[in-house]
Amino acid sequence: MGTENIVVTCTDCGFRESFSTLRDARVALAEHESTTGHTADWEINGLAPGVEQAGADAGVCGSPECGNSESPLLEWDTPDDKP
Numbered sequence: 083m084g085t086e087n088i089v090v091t092c093t094d095c096g097f098r099e100s101f102s103t104l105r106d107a108r109v110a111l112a113e114h115e116s117t118t119g120h121t122a123d124w125e126i127n128g129l130a131p132g133v134e135q136a137g138a139d140a141g142v143c144g145s146p147e148c149g150n151s152e153s154p155l156l157e158w159d160t161p162d163d164k165p
């Protein structure tokens with residue numbers, strides 16, 4: 083059984099999906115945004131709000147090879163930036 087703690091939701095449509103890994107959530111979110119032009123968001127259950135906020139704001143490291151893709155502190159690498 084997986085613990086699906088990361089929920090990706092879209093504010094522009096009813097898209098909602100949960101994932102057990104941050105990697106999958108990131109991919110799904112980026113894909114949804116790039117294919118639909120919507121603005122999707124994510125929430126991480128089971129983490130302290132401060133950690134979740136840190137993950138959302140991130141930017142702690144601009145380097146793609148800065149290691150841990152499971153870390154909520156890794157910056158988004160969406161193909162096109164939000165306006």
Ligand SMILES: [Zn+2]
Nearest residue numbers: 092095097120
């Ligand atoms: Zn959507």
